[in-house]
Amino acid sequence: MRFSYESLPPSDKLLTAAASVAASAILLKSIASDLIPEQIQTYFCSSLAKLSGKLSSQLTVVVDEFDGLTSNQMFDAANVYLATRISRATQRIKVTKPPKEQDFAVTVDKNQEIVDVHGGIQFKWTSQSAAVKQKSKNENSRSELRYLELSFNRKHKDYVLRVYLPYILAKAKEMKEEMRTVRLHTVDYSGTDYWSSVVLNNPATFQTMAMDPDTKRELMEDLDRFVTRKDYYRRVGKAWKRGYLFYGPPGTGKSSLVAAMANYLKFDVYDLDLREVQCNSDLRRLLIGSANRSILVIEDIDCNVGLQNRESTEGVTPEDDKITLSGLLNFIDGLWSSCGDERIIVFTTNHKNRLDPALLRPGRMDVQLEMSYCTFSGFKILASTYLRIEDHSLFPVIGELLEKVQATPAEVAGELMKSEDAVISLPSLIDFLKGKEIRAQY
DSSP states (O other): OOOOGGGSOOHHHHHHHHHHHHHHHHHHHHHHHHHSOHHHHHHHHHHHHHHHHHHOOEEEEEEESEETTEEOHHHHHHHHHHGGGOOTTOOOEEEEOOTTOSSOEEEEOTTOEEEEEETTEEEEEEEEEEEOOOSSOOTTSOSEEEEEEEEEEGGGHHHIIIIIHHHHHHHHHHHHHHHOOOEEEEEOTTSSSSEEEEEOOOOOOTTTOOSOHHHHHHHHHHHHHHHTOHHHHHHHTOOSEEEEEEESSTTSSHHHHHHHHHHHHTOEEEEOOGGGOOSHHHHHHHHHHSOSSEEEEEOSTTTSSOOBOGGGGTTOOTTSSSOBHHHHHHHHHSGGGGSSSSEEEEEEESOGGGSOHHHHSTTTOSEEEEOOSOOHHHHHHHHHHHTOOSOOTTHHHHHHHHHHSOOOHHHHHHHHTTOSOHHHHHHHHHHHHHHHHHHHTO
16 A cells, blocks of 8 residues: 555644644543542552553662751762763753852752763763742741752662762762862850851962971871871770971971961861960860861960969869860860861970970870971972072072071071062072071171
């Protein structure tokens, strides 16, 4: 039997027939809605959905934004991860500016599909939301619940739960650390946790620190070892913390070294000025208010506050408006020191000999690092940083002078900053060092 286009009815009749069928379908749906009880409609729809699910090879995992009132860590991690998987096919994205961050946060808008491939398996993510019926007029109540749908072939369910989702959690944590803005916290009694913060814009790094190369390497290795020993500290029953004492004359880079450590580890810095702390109970509140993965700094510990020796605190009542040495020691390695994980405590002082020996025992100050005067190796680091030179004909003269006179890295850097031209700044530095040599003779 031959088919002929001439045997088809005219196009206007086809359109009329199609419109009639569509109208009939709408009419039947309307009649069904009116005549068939809602429970029966729901039953048939549910049955069809179950039948469709049994016939389909796809499995969908739903990741809600909240688990009750608790934020779902998997949802947050997936949003961070999926932001890196946005492609040209994505038509809508959401951009927000967190109040305490410098960069924008990019997420996928709802009903947008993101395709990801991991382990040779294709996964489809879709951002969704569902309206929430308001039970109260509370302005803080949520009007919608967000969730993510992850679709894949059901045969890969075990791979998703054991490999893919844990990979996203780990990857998102790594990305957050890379994007994290280091903040400087200072004591503020007007806040709920006694701290206020600003972005730490100090650009100091280990590369720019005018330190002995071996000392610098040992310190970086100690920090790397500390942040990877969570299980070790738990196994030996110790709080996951590390104590450092930086001592030496002013201008040797103690504060800059703290900033370099913070930038290296991406740890926030809590600057604790003991002169602003009224009593031991406030000291405990400040500790509780500080976050994990942070560096607590107490600068100039020898003169920051007139700490009493433990022998002189006998008979002192808790109401006394002062900080005691016993309170500070308990703050460092007593029970209150266990209120947090992965914390570093740094003391700085210009006069180590003035410190109470109780502060220096092992377990309180794990590492004691002397910050001394500028050496020739330290000068070369400064010259590379400030002048962008690795060698110069005047370097030997400067090296000989640094062996004779005591000049701090801050003093050397001050001379180098007078001009970016080595022809000007290096002779100025030599004159400065010769002047110190002459003055030292009298």
